[in-house]
Amino acid sequence: MQSLNLQYNPRIDQLRWLAATIVFLFHFHLEYRGLGGTPLVSNWAALITEGHTGVGLFFTLSGFLFMQIALAQKTIVYRDFVRNRVLRIVPLFLTIFLVATSIGRDNFQPQDILYLFATNLGHAPTSGTVITGAAWTISLEFLFYLVFPFLARFALERGKRYLLELLALMAFFKLAAYTVNDNSTLMYFCTFVGRFDQFLIGMLAAMLYQQYQPALQRLAPWLLMVAAALVVWDTAAMHRLAPFGATPKSSFWIFWSMAESTGWALFIVAWVGFRPRLPGPVERVLCHGGKVSFSFYLLHMGLLHLLAQRVGLVHPTGRGWLDAAIMVAVSYGATWALATLSYNSIEEPFLRMRRRYGAQRGAAAAELESIRTSSRD
Structure with missing residues (x-):
């Protein structure tokens, strides 16, 4: 997706595709297992069975991308930044929220409209039905957007140490919260305490990438292998020690998000710095x-x-693994088509209303104000 504030990098879109695909496979596996299909049990298949890790990639990537913009533009115009974020996520998010409230109309209370700002907490309408359950991340992501211009300004003024200090504070909050929350796994999974450090780690990765870009580009092929191994190891460890949904409280989850995000941050840095291009058709599809x-x-x-x-399990070949692969391919293709329709009809018209929010926008506004002042004088 093109940004008005930073030169387009297809690697970012490819990482978005990867994150969405991992989450898709995670939920496909849950539905497949619920229908009686043979589940994956190996620790090394945890990239799928614990595929909610794709959300960690999304949060880390957001911090990385926006900090890259801040480093390039030096100044973020808060009003225009928030305006762009509203145009980016609210049209589709509001649509999903309205679908959820329509489904749950018999139990809807007027105050539930406030869940627009907190779909990750309590009994949000979107969490009442599986078909809108993924919306829990959006309120959390928007919270990060609201504070990002301030974080970027302070990080630019004080350097990487500022982000490290915030990460130390988040570690303290995690430790303290663990002692008083009996369902700490869910707390770490979908709240500010559990996820804000991932956005910060993404920002820190962007600053490190800018500082050491030539070296990181040279080492990118090796870093990519190390990062992939780290991500696989982290999900395997989670699957073995504290799988999501099976353990309401485990000390593993205290530092899980930091470990997960570190692996993804290294992967982001390595992939962005990886120079060889993918074949043209592949790159266009992934973008x-x-x-x-x-x-x-x-x-x-x-x-x-x-x-x-409506369809359930299908057995076109009689071979379990091949039948599952066919179901994945068909459902993935159908989701791809539906997403393209949604993007073209709901997202894209609003995206065309965005405008610059960096230093260039600020300079233009200042120049326009100067002209207006001169004309009044």
Whole structure:
């Protein structure tokens, strides 16, 4: 997806595609297992069975991308930044929220409208049905957007040490919260305490990438292998020690998000710095996947659940693994088409209303104000 404030980098869209695909496979596996299909049990398949790690990639990537913009523009105009973020996420997010409130109309209370700002907390309407359940991340992401211009300004003024200090504070909050929350796994999974450090780690990765870019580009092929191994190891450790949904409280989750985000931050840095280009057709397909990843993410659970309810397990070949692969391919293709439709009809018209929010925008505004003042004088 093109940004008005930073030169387009197809690697970012490819990472968005990867994050959305991992989350898709995670939810496909849940639906497949619920229908009686043979589940994956190996620790080394945890990139799928613990595929919620794709959300960690999304949060880390957001911090990385926005800090790259801040480093390039030097100044973020808060009003225009927030305006762009509203145009980016609210149209589709509001649509999903209205679908959720329509489904749960009989239990809806007027105050539930406030869950627009906190879909990750309590009994939000979007969490009442599986088809809109993925929306919990959006309120949390928007919270990060609201504070980012301040974080960027302070990080530019004080350097990487400022972000490290915030990470130390987050570690303290995690430790303290663990002692008083009986469902700490869910707390770490979907709240500020559990996820804000991932956004900060993404910002820190952007600052390190800018400082050491030539060296990181040279080492990118090796770093990519190390990062992939680290991500696989982290999800395997989670699957073995404290799988999500099976352990309401485990000390593993105290520092899980930091470990997860560190692996993804290294992967982001390595992939962005990786010089060889993918074959043209492959790159175009993956970049399109990144462009429609927001729609793909918010709609995939609904489509997977619909297919599970109306079609169920299919056995076109009689071979379990091949039948599962066919089901993955068909449901993935259907979600891709639905996401493209959603992007074209809901997202893209509003995206064309965005404008610059960096230093260039600020300079232009200042120049215009100067002209207006001169004309009044």
